[in-house]
Amino acid sequence: AQKVTQAQTEISVVEKEDVTLDCVYETRDTTYYLFWYKQPPSGELVFLIRRNSFDEQNEISGRYSWNFQKSTSSFNFTITASQVVDSAVYFCALSEAPNTGTASKLTFGTGTRLQVTL
Amino acid sequence: DSGVTQTPKHLITATGQRVTLRCSPRSGDLSVYWYQQSLDQGLQFLIQYYNGEERAKGNILERFSAQQFPDLHSELNLSSLELGDSALYFCASSDPGTANEKLFFGSGTQLSVL
Numbered sequence: 336a337q338k339v340t341q342a343q344t345e346i347s348v349v350e351k352e353d354v355t356l357d358c359v360y361e362t363r364d365t366t367y368y369l370f371w372y373k374q375p376p377s378g379e380l381v382f383l384i385r386r387n388s389f390d391e392q393n394e395i396s397g398r399y400s401w402n403f404q405k406s407t408s409s410f411n412f413t414i415t416a417s418q419v420v421d422s423a424v425y426f427c428a429l430s431e432a433p434n435t436g437t438a439s440k441l442t443f444g445t446g447t448r449l450q451v452t453l
Numbered sequence: 454d455s456g457v458t459q460t461p462k463h464l465i466t467a468t469g470q471r472v473t474l475r476c477s478p479r480s481g482d483l484s485v486y487w488y489q490q491s492l493d494q495g496l497q498f499l500i501q502y503y504n505g506e507e508r509a510k511g512n513i514l515e516r517f518s519a520q521q522f523p524d525l526h527s528e529l530n531l532s533s534l535e536l537g538d539s540a541l542y543f544c545a546s547s548d549p550g551t552a553n554e555k556l557f558f559g560s561g562t563q564l565s566v567l
Contacts, residue, residue, distance in 0.1 A: 370555065370556075372558075377560075378541065378560060378561055378563075379455070379558060379559070379560040379561065380543060380545075380558035380561075381455075381558075382555050382556070382557065382558075385555045426496065440486070440498050440501060440509050440511065441488075441496075441498060441556065442498070443495060443496035443497075444495075445495050446495070446496075
């Protein structure tokens with residue numbers, strides 16, 4: 336069975352600090368996808384990134400960066416120079432490979448609540 | 454705006470009642486997924502439909518059912534409601550098989566069972 340663990344329940348930082356959100360996953364699949372979603376106070380789920388298991392390149396998008404390490408089954412998310420608008424709950428998720436026909440059935444972690452204050 | 458529309462946004466009802474949640478996927482997306490977000494269970498996959506047919510089932514109770522219509526909109530029916538069914542219900546859509554497939558979520562229906 337698939338499992339995603341986000342050990343950090345809540346993190347508080349002061350604006351402009353860097354913060355890393357941890358994600359550890361378990362799967363028996365050799366091909367899978369990893370995701371990060373953001374849930375701001377308004378409640379909707381906003382897609383941030385999708386990474387497949389064959390692509391271990393780190394990715395940077397503006398102030399966001401992701402570190403995928405297959406050897407440790409981790410897919411960590413770093414926000415550089417955090418801002419108040421980054422305050423939200425962040426979910427890491429895992430999905431099966433496309434050839435199972437259920438590519439987007441996601442297993443979510445429990446989320447990390449990030450609070451950024453002035 | 455994800456392009457996925459869910460109605461209603463809020464629903465308040467009593468135990469034992471039945472409700473229907475509606476979802477319109479993004480234009481062109483063939484798959485619809487339903488997820489439940491509750492305080493104790495977190496975000497859980499309920500069920501997936503693809504082009505009108507059930508494709509995958511998750512932790513969906515027997516009191517719950519769903520369908521996807523020819524115009525691809527979907528409904529989630531919750532019956533014999535219990536207090537523990539109070540949750541945020543998300544619909545998501547995707548176009549399976551695309552090179553960069555990902556789920557787009559609606560803004561959710563907040564269900565309160567009193």
